[in-house]
Amino acid sequence: xxxxxxxxxxxxxxxxxxDYTKVVNLFSDDAVLVDPFFGTFKGKAAIAEFMKKMxxxxxxxxxxxxxxxxxxxxxxxxxxWTAKTSSGELEGxxxxxVKEGLITYYKDYMNASxxxxxx
Numbered sequence: 001x002x003x004x005x006x007x008x009x010x011x012x013x014x015x016x017x018x019d020y021t022k023v024v025n026l027f028s029d030d031a032v033l034v035d036p037f038f039g040t041f042k043g044k045a046a047i048a049e050f051m052k053k054m055x056x057x058x059x060x061x062x063x064x065x066x067x068x069x070x071x072x073x074x075x076x077x078x079x080x081w082t083a084k085t086s087s088g089e090l091e092g093x094x095x096x097x098v099k100e101g102l103i104t105y106y107k108d109y110m111n112a113s114x115x116x117x118x119x
Contacts, residue, residue: 004098005072008079011096011103012067020051020058027103034107062086075099083110 002010007026014022024047027033033041033050041050058064068080076097083090092110096103 002098002101003072003074004077004096005070007098007101007103008070008072008077008094008096012070012079015065016067020054021048024048024051027106028099031103032105036108036110072096 011023011026014026024044027044027047029044030042031044031047033047035041035050038050038053041047063083063085066082066084068082070077070079072078076095078096079094081092081094083092090110092108094106094108097105
C-alpha cells in the first residue's frame with residue numbers, strides 16, 4: 001500500500017499534467033476537500049465537479065501551481081506550493097490524510113496578501 005507521501009507525490013504529478021479531473025481517482029468515495037476560495041466538497045462526486053471547475057479556472061486565469069516540497073508518513077502528508085497568477089505569486093500548503101492508498105481529507109491553506117508598510 002502506498003504511503004501518504006507517495007500518494008501526494010502522485011497527486012502533484014497528475015496535477016502538473018494539467019487535467020485536475022484525473023486526480024479524482026486518488027480520493028476515497030467519502031473524502032472531504034476544503035478549498036479556501038471555493039468551499040468544502042464532500043464525497044468523490046462533489047470533488048470531481050470541483051476539479052472540473054479548477055480546470056476552467058486555471059485555464060481562464062492563466063494560474064498554475066508548482067509544488068516546492070512534499071513530506072509525510074504512511075497516513076498524513078503535506079505539500080508546500082506556489083501559485084503563479086496574473087497578479088503575482090501566492091504561497092500555500094496542502095494538508096492530506098490518506099487511508100488505504102486514497103486521500104480521505106485535503107485542505108489548502110494560503111498566505112494572505114500583506115501590504116508592506118514603512119514604520
